[in-house]
Amino acid sequence: MQKEIYGDILNKENLRITKSRQMVLDILKDSPPKSIDEIFMIAKERDAKVSISTIYRTCETLSQKGLLYKSNFVEDGKARYEYPGKQHKHHAVCMNCHNIISIDDCPFGEFDEVMKSKYHFDVKSHSIEIYGYCSDCKLKQPQ
Amino acid sequence: MQKEIYGDILNKENLRITKSRQMVLDILKDSPPKSIDEIFMIAKERDAKVSISTIYRTCETLSQKGLLYKSNFVEDGKARYEYPGKQHKHHAVCMNCHNIISIDDCPFGEFDEVMKSKYHFDVKSHSIEIYGYCSDCKLKQPQ
């Protein structure tokens, strides 16, 4: 990992440029959402001296600044963090192998308008999770 | 609470008709999703002698049988359970007061087809959560 990688975006949020933060961002860049222990494990593989509480704090800080996106859509009681791509994304979770596929398309469309007119609700964001079977697991599905 | 209420649906799933199960179903019927401790508190108010581990076990059993729907979309680390209505539903969570509004409409539409053709993913279900401000809280929202 180079020296000042991610320095610009960290600076912009008034966050100090530390190894932990650079590493977390680097692990999550171009990756599907990962849980704290997954991130921690990868950090260890990279031979980084970091504690799991730092991973917790780092992810929390980065997500509060909008540099990571936090979600809870895998029903295993673990939060997951993701590097926000250039574009809006959703996820499809395979009910068999639990792999996560990123989806570029979004079915939400003009639904903001429905929410406003019908429910008087001012939409700020939304999340859509899709559950089913990926191509590899289709044959193994129950029934 | 009458004697054999919910007896039919419990029987159909080969579950014994117990006070705890009847009560949990009764608390959740016609209610927005509730967490374990909310359900437990309401049970106590109803003067029921039940332990929180029974609430956990009851909710888990009922949701495995499809009599309740379990979700994790409120980002406070607590699972929530809901009585599945006659129809498919989504939720809008107010970012200020944290109230949950049930939404009858669904923007998902024919997206199953996109998932199949473009991602080779066999959709079984989906969940959509909408975040923003309810009519009461619109004025209080930041910026």
Place this chain on the structure above:
DNA sequence: TTAGATGCAAATGTTTTGCAGGGCT
């Protein structure tokens, strides 16, 4: 009668926090 349900307490697993020491600016 008996398999299944519950209560209680202890165990587990995830996430948060206090505090002392270390690193970024």
Place this chain on the structure above:
DNA sequence: AGCCCTGCAAAACATTTGCATCTAA
């Protein structure tokens, strides 16, 4: 130098589980 960040261990929560007792069928 000064404040923020980190490590470590303990604490705080949410959830699960073992076992003895109870209860619906």
